Amino acid sequence: MRFVRSFALFWWNFVVGDDWRAALGLAVxxxxxxxxxxxxxxxWWLLPIGVVIxxxxxxxxxxxxx
Amino acid sequence: MSSHTILILLGAFAASAVEAVxxxxxxxxxxxVRGWRSTLIGAGLAGVVLAVLIAAxxxxxxxxxxxxxxxxxxxxxxxxxxxxxxxxxxxAGGYKPMKDEDEAFRxxxxxxxxxxxxxxxxxxxxxxxxxxxxVLLEGLEVVFIVISFGSAQGRxxxxxxxxxxxxxxxxxxGVLARGPLERVPENSIKFAVGILLTSxxxxxxxxxxxxxxxxxxxxxxxxxxxxGAVSFLLVRALRRRRVxxxxxxxxx
Numbered sequence: 547m548r549f550v551r552s553f554a555l556f557w558w559n560f561v562v563g564d565d566w567r568a569a570l571g572l573a574v575x576x577x578x579x580x581x582x583x584x585x586x587x588x589x590w591w592l593l594p595i596g597v598v599i600x601x602x603x604x605x606x607x608x609x610x611x612x
Numbered sequence: 613m614s615s616h617t618i619l620i621l622l623g624a625f626a627a628s629a630v631e632a633v634x635x636x637x638x639x640x641x642x643x644x645v646r647g648w649r650s651t652l653i654g655a656g657l658a659g660v661v662l663a664v665l666i667a668a669x670x671x672x673x674x675x676x677x678x679x680x681x682x683x684x685x686x687x688x689x690x691x692x693x694x695x696x697x698x699x700x701x702x703x704a705g706g707y708k709p710m711k712d713e714d715e716a717f718r719x720x721x722x723x724x725x726x727x728x729x730x731x732x733x734x735x736x737x738x739x740x741x742x743x744x745x746x747v748l749l750e751g752l753e754v755v756f757i758v759i760s761f762g763s764a765q766g767r768x769x770x771x772x773x774x775x776x777x778x779x780x781x782x783x784x785x786g787v788l789a790r791g792p793l794e795r796v797p798e799n800s801i802k803f804a805v806g807i808l809l810t811s812x813x814x815x816x817x818x819x820x821x822x823x824x825x826x827x828x829x830x831x832x833x834x835x836x837x838x839x840g841a842v843s844f845l846l847v848r849a850l851r852r853r854r855v856x857x858x859x860x861x862x863x864x
Binding site for chain 1: 683686691
């Protein structure tokens, strides 16, 4: 049980890191791109915009916590 | 050689070099204080585990359809690359302390000197485990980058060769310098690799989601330019904010 917990924690830290909101934001942007693409909309612009918004929000939140 | 391949080679090389510098600090710190035999066996065994992971996972991923692979790899690269980029921006902006390899080396030596003597399987167990864990944990990030970069473009071998070349170069530099490589601009390299990882993640993730990029490969360069520009602007804004806060604090 301890091994499973450590393993899950390792992957959580590895992929999600210390800002789960950023990971969630990226997942939403990617999911929305997938849905739009499968509805016939070539939404190539959506993910870069989403990434920029998530990056700026994540960095700014961390900086203003101080 | 396409621009994609060149960027994959550069990314794998640079990421591997940074992680190798961090692993070298651990191995040197332990080896100098407690002796080399157990330390090098630990580091070597971790290297073998990492090589086996790449050799096993690389070919195994070939059976996954390329669209699915790019979606999954893109999502993972986005999340992982964003962490590198975010930390590098915060460090460059003065909101996180820079990594100090000299300080890490000193701390490693102190810990190694204070640890008790325990022998298992004919090895100094402290030296073996610390060196094994250090190389394995630093190397896992490199394995992830090599496999994700390589598999999405069908170039695992090339990415692994670039990563291997970086490790050899860092070890040689460490042997020549006889100490940690504190002059390597770790944050600048992590900044550049973070932009590359996030851009590739964005490009492959969207492609795997079913998007057709206008201009195909040229779009990747545009994404890199966009993220690079945003990152530099963020660093500038953070530095200004920091200076304003310090000035206001001094005036109070």
